[in-house]
Amino acid sequence: MLLDQPNHLAEEIEKIEIKLLLEGIYQRYGYDFRNYAFSSIRRRIWYRAQIEEVHSISEFQAKVLYDSDLMRKLLSDFSINVTEMFRDPGFFKVFRLKVVPILRELPYIRIWHAGCSSGEEAYSMAIVLHEEGLYEKAQIYATDMDEKIIERAKQGKITLDHMKLYTKNYQKAGGTKEFSEYYSVTDNYVTLKPFLKKNLIFAHHNLVTDHSFNEFHMIVCRNVLIYFNKQLTNRVYDLFYDSLSDGGFLGLGSKESINMYKSSSTYEEIDTVERLYKKVK
Known part of the structure; x- marks a missing residue:
């Protein structure tokens, strides 16, 4: 019995508290994290709760539901950035x-x-399409549920200290030019060249x-679904299937x-x- 096992009882109560918190967030703010992988969402909740110096999830729930600024912080914690x-250069080489x-045979792309996060992979795709002579007829949509990270992506x-790794990735991905052609340096930052944004749209979207919201010739969603449970993963796969052209x-x-996927x-x-697939039915 649970009453005879204090540790198990505490775990069960914590699960109940977290479910109530996530339900409250959904009802209050419209964000649905109820089907995220439990261990991942639990870790992120406690990370923010400890910063706020609260000692139970129930106490934390009361603060979140009344404090929209705290909710914004928690939303950022939940985002996978x-x-x-x-990233994973072999993927872009296979692409x-x-x-x-x-894609070369299509009139438009x-x-x-x-789940684009701060946009690095979307910009990488723009570079590949540019080098392959396809960017002028392409439109890239990059979306994330975190509006703050979308603004950063735009x-x-x-930061300059990332560029050594990014240059190596670019070369391994089959880059055909000097990577430095795609950015300018100012102080400790690099700014990607404006033409890469020409056919790139960043927008808010919650999977x-x-x-x-459209029909696509390719969907890229990498290292996002690992944070969802099976039910939510299948829902997102349905969304992708409905969004892909034949x-x-x-x-x-x-x-x-x-x-x-079912x-x-x-x-x-x-x-x-x-992990590259083609829709056939």
């Missing part, structure tokens, strides 16, 4: 080799970077609650697989290592 330019030849500014491509992260047979595997 880990990214870099040409050049296996997807670009097909629409690509969606879902600036196209990156959990929002719907499809024969469209889906790019996932290295720890994600279309095999988790309708995985609707996709053909294009590259096993780089």
Whole structure:
């Protein structure tokens, strides 16, 4: 019995408190984190609760529901803002080799970077399309649920100390020019060249609650679904399926697989290592 196991009882009560907090956030602010992976969301809640010097989730819930500024901080904590330019270079190299030849035959190209964080991978895609002579007929949509990080992405500014790694990534990804051609340096920052923003739209979109907003020839959503539970993961896969054109491509992260999708047979595997798939039904 739970009453005979204090540690288990405390864990059960904590789960109840977290469920109530997430339900309260949904009812009060409209953000739905109820189907995020529990261990991940628990860690982020306690991180902010400790900063706020509260000692229980119930106490924290009361503060969050009455304090919209605190909610904004918690929303930022919930956002997954880990990214870099040409992250996992092999993915972009495979994109050049296996997807670009097909996109080249299209009259126009629409690509969606879902969960784009601060935009580095979307800018990387713009560079690849530019080098392949496709950027002029392309439109890249880069979305995230965190409006603050979207505003940062629009600036196209990156700290200078990242550029050594980003240059190596670019070269491994099959870059054909000097990477320095794509940015200018000011003090401790680099600013990406304005032409990379020409056909790149940053916008707010929540994968959990929002719907499809266009039809795309490729969707890139890498290292986001690992934070969702199975129910939510399938919902997002449904969203991607509905958003892809026939024969469209889906790019996932290295720890994600279309095999988790209840309708995985609707996709053909294009590259096993780089988790690249093609919609076939």
